[in-house]
Amino acid sequence: MSSSYLPATTDSIAQALEAKTPSEAISILYRVLENPSSAPDALRIKEQAITNLSDLLRQENRAEELRSLLTQLRPFFAVIPKAKTAKIVRGIIDDVAKIPGTSDLQISLCKEVVQWTRDEKRTFLRQRVEAKLAALLMENKEYPEALNLLSGLIKEVRRLDDKLLLVDIDLLESKLHFSLRNLPKAKASLTAARTAANAIYVPPAQQGNIDLQSGILHAEEKDYKTAYSYFFEAFEAFNSLEDPRAVFSLKYMLLCKIMVSQADDVAGIISSKAGLQYVGLELDAMKAVADAHAKRSLKLFEIALRDFKAQLEEDPIVHRHLSSLYDTLLEQNLCRLIEPYSRVEIAHIAELIELPVDHVEKKLSQMILDKKFAGTLDQGAGCLVIFDDPKTDAIYPATLETISNIGKVVDSLYVRSAKIMA
Secondary structure (H helix, E strand, O other), X not given: OOOOOOOOOHHHHHHHHOOOOHHHHHHHHHHHHOOOOOOHHHHXXXXXXXXXXXXXXXXXXXXXXXXXXXXXXXXXXXXXXXXXXXXXXXXXXXXXXXXOOOHHHHHHHHHHHHHHHHHHOOHHHHHHHHHHHHHHHHHOOOHHHHHHHHHHHHHHHHHHOOHHHHHHHHHHHHHHHHHOOOHHHHHHHHHHHHHHHHOOOOOHHHHHHHHHHHHHHHHHOOOHHHHHHHXXXXXXXXXXXXXXXXXXXXXXXXXXXXXOOOOHHHHHHHOOHHHHOOOOHHHHHHHHHHHHHHOOOHHHXXXXXXXXXXXXOOOHHHHHHHHHHHHHHHHHHHHHHHXXXXXXXXXXXXXXXXXXXXHHHHHXXXXXXXXXXXXXXXXOOXXXXXXXXXXXXXXXXXXXXXXXXXXXXXXXXXXXXXXXXX
């Protein structure tokens, strides 16, 4: 940075825009911000300079400079309205978030800003930065710290009755509880978010977020038809805004179709007018799974999981449901193959189903323990021995029922005799 400042005028902003290199433009904008003038026009130009400087630093991936810029601007924040300060601070934090690989930096930056807002008693800004910090901690899998932060923040915001922020925080809490596998609390938080959202106007993007979370929770309860309708609502909201989350809503719609054994509908949804806009790896992955499911082919299923690992296994929501689907398919195929036999080599079953022997052996032992069929594994001979289903003797249930009825008669007689004696 140069020691001499530039006048806070539109000419200085234009000079920065006409600079030949980003570094030169950044230097000019820093010099504009060094101007000590507090005139209304100068403050307005400085606000424009901050916005331009923040954009340039983001484009140059200079995250540390964005962090130091926030500290340098604190004297400037003292002379401008609190609402404008909040807008600038949140804008710079958002710019840091757009730079890849800065999650730890974002967390430390948010903590610094929260401490500054506490010292300056800027409650409005602090609450929003704390909500952002909780979201970052959740993404970083620091769940206990995020939960502690949210629990205090929710009580404070409810007292202030800030409905829009309350919707954000309740929705975030729902996602956090879902990540911790606490489904009842996740549903309760989502209900609270919906209640708050019904009392105010909610932006379409936020409504899409609520619908997306509702779909995820219904899918977790195996209510795929309701989940599909929520994912469809979320998709329409995100699609109208050209939000990149639209493709994930569409992906989860296809997942619901597969889970209710309507895999044939997947190709139709992808080839629809709305679906064609999002053709790519995400939808290709779901199409491969749908084809494998339609053909009841475990080999195709495994190929899809291997070829689209990032889209299927690394997406926790899809992975959880596909694991359940894979297990069901595998069990159905194994039961169908072993049905004609009383004794069969495990290697032969593995060859028929086109899966590794150890994988098949492990699954068969699990099915025996789960009482899916009666049998035992003869590991010495490498065979599966299947027993006939034991026939239950009808005399035992009949005897138990008779004894139960006699007990009821005796009880009834005792009550009557007690009334007569009285």
